[in-house]
Amino acid sequence: GKFSKSRGVGVFGDMAKDTGIPADIWRFYLLYLRPEGQDSAFSWSDLMLKNNSELLNNLGNFINRAGMFVCKFFGGTVPNMVLTPDDKRLLARVTLELRQYHQLLEKVRWVA
Numbered sequence: 001g002k003f004s005k006s007r008g009v010g011v012f013g014d015m016a017k018d019t020g021i022p023a024d025i026w027r028f029y030l031l032y033l034r035p036e037g038q039d040s041a042f043s044w045s046d047l048m049l050k051n052n053s054e055l056l057n058n059l060g061n062f063i064n065r066a067g068m069f070v071c072k073f074f075g076g077t078v079p080n081m082v083l084t085p086d087d088k089r090l091l092a093r094v095t096l097e098l099r100q101y102h103q104l105l106e107k108v109r110w111v112a
Helices: 013-019 023-033 044-074 085-106
Strands: none
Touching: 023 044
Protein backbone atom coordinates (compact mmCIF):
# COMPACT_ATOMS: atom_id res chain seq x y z
CA GLY A 1 0.00 0.00 0.00
CA LYS A 2 0.85 3.67 0.10
CA PHE A 3 3.70 4.54 2.46
CA SER A 4 2.62 6.25 5.67
CA LYS A 5 5.05 6.95 8.46
CA SER A 6 2.24 7.60 10.96
CA ARG A 7 0.64 4.21 10.18
CA GLY A 8 3.98 2.39 9.97
CA VAL A 9 3.44 1.38 6.33
CA GLY A 10 6.58 1.36 4.23
CA VAL A 11 10.32 0.90 4.44
CA PHE A 12 12.07 3.73 6.25
CA GLY A 13 15.72 4.56 6.86
CA ASP A 14 16.21 2.50 10.02
CA MET A 15 14.33 -0.44 8.50
CA ALA A 16 16.35 -0.24 5.28
CA LYS A 17 19.56 -0.24 7.31
CA ASP A 18 18.43 -3.31 9.25
CA THR A 19 17.91 -5.31 6.02
CA GLY A 20 21.67 -5.43 5.44
CA ILE A 21 21.16 -4.32 1.84
CA PRO A 22 24.04 -1.95 0.98
CA ALA A 23 23.14 1.74 0.84
CA ASP A 24 24.26 2.02 -2.80
CA ILE A 25 21.66 -0.55 -3.85
CA TRP A 26 18.95 1.42 -2.04
CA ARG A 27 20.18 4.63 -3.68
CA PHE A 28 20.11 3.06 -7.13
CA TYR A 29 16.63 1.63 -6.67
CA LEU A 30 15.08 4.73 -5.17
CA LEU A 31 16.52 6.92 -7.92
CA TYR A 32 15.40 4.41 -10.55
CA LEU A 33 11.88 4.25 -9.13
CA ARG A 34 11.42 7.87 -8.06
CA PRO A 35 8.62 9.66 -9.87
CA GLU A 36 8.71 13.42 -10.24
CA GLY A 37 5.13 14.33 -9.53
CA GLN A 38 3.28 11.34 -8.10
CA ASP A 39 3.52 8.53 -5.56
CA SER A 40 5.45 5.41 -6.41
CA ALA A 41 4.79 1.81 -5.52
CA PHE A 42 7.48 -0.15 -3.69
CA SER A 43 7.76 -3.92 -3.69
CA TRP A 44 10.51 -6.19 -2.47
CA SER A 45 10.28 -8.31 -5.61
CA ASP A 46 10.72 -5.22 -7.81
CA LEU A 47 13.74 -4.13 -5.75
CA MET A 48 15.29 -7.55 -6.33
CA LEU A 49 14.39 -7.56 -10.03
CA LYS A 50 15.80 -4.08 -10.71
CA ASN A 51 18.94 -4.82 -8.72
CA ASN A 52 19.56 -8.07 -10.56
CA SER A 53 18.57 -7.01 -14.08
CA GLU A 54 19.43 -3.32 -14.29
CA LEU A 55 22.24 -2.86 -11.83
CA LEU A 56 24.06 -6.19 -11.78
CA ASN A 57 23.43 -7.54 -15.26
CA ASN A 58 23.57 -4.35 -17.32
CA LEU A 59 26.27 -2.53 -15.39
CA GLY A 60 28.23 -5.74 -14.86
CA ASN A 61 28.04 -6.54 -18.58
CA PHE A 62 29.24 -3.03 -19.48
CA ILE A 63 32.20 -3.26 -17.07
CA ASN A 64 33.10 -6.74 -18.30
CA ARG A 65 33.01 -5.64 -21.95
CA ALA A 66 35.14 -2.58 -21.22
CA GLY A 67 37.67 -4.75 -19.40
CA MET A 68 37.77 -7.30 -22.22
CA PHE A 69 38.26 -4.49 -24.76
CA VAL A 70 41.20 -3.09 -22.80
CA CYS A 71 42.75 -6.55 -22.50
CA LYS A 72 42.26 -7.41 -26.18
CA PHE A 73 43.44 -4.14 -27.72
CA PHE A 74 45.70 -2.58 -25.10
CA GLY A 75 47.37 -5.48 -23.30
CA GLY A 76 45.29 -4.98 -20.17
CA THR A 77 46.51 -1.43 -19.56
CA VAL A 78 44.64 1.74 -20.42
CA PRO A 79 47.11 3.87 -22.38
CA ASN A 80 47.94 7.45 -21.43
CA MET A 81 45.94 10.03 -23.34
CA VAL A 82 46.92 13.39 -24.70
CA LEU A 83 43.88 15.64 -24.65
CA THR A 84 43.29 17.87 -27.64
CA PRO A 85 41.70 21.32 -27.29
CA ASP A 86 38.42 19.78 -28.50
CA ASP A 87 38.68 17.09 -25.80
CA LYS A 88 39.22 19.76 -23.14
CA ARG A 89 36.20 21.74 -24.34
CA LEU A 90 34.07 18.61 -24.26
CA LEU A 91 35.22 17.78 -20.73
CA ALA A 92 34.44 21.33 -19.60
CA ARG A 93 30.94 21.04 -21.08
CA VAL A 94 30.35 17.64 -19.48
CA THR A 95 31.52 19.01 -16.12
CA LEU A 96 29.09 21.92 -16.43
CA GLU A 97 26.21 19.59 -17.31
CA LEU A 98 27.03 17.27 -14.39
CA ARG A 99 27.02 20.21 -11.97
CA GLN A 100 23.60 21.25 -13.25
CA TYR A 101 22.37 17.66 -13.04
CA HIS A 102 23.51 17.40 -9.42
CA GLN A 103 21.83 20.71 -8.56
CA LEU A 104 18.57 19.48 -10.06
CA LEU A 105 18.83 16.18 -8.18
CA GLU A 106 19.20 18.14 -4.98
CA LYS A 107 15.93 19.88 -5.84
CA VAL A 108 14.33 16.45 -6.50
CA ARG A 109 13.84 17.07 -10.20
CA TRP A 110 14.82 14.92 -13.16
CA VAL A 111 16.91 16.23 -16.03
CA ALA A 112 15.16 15.59 -19.32
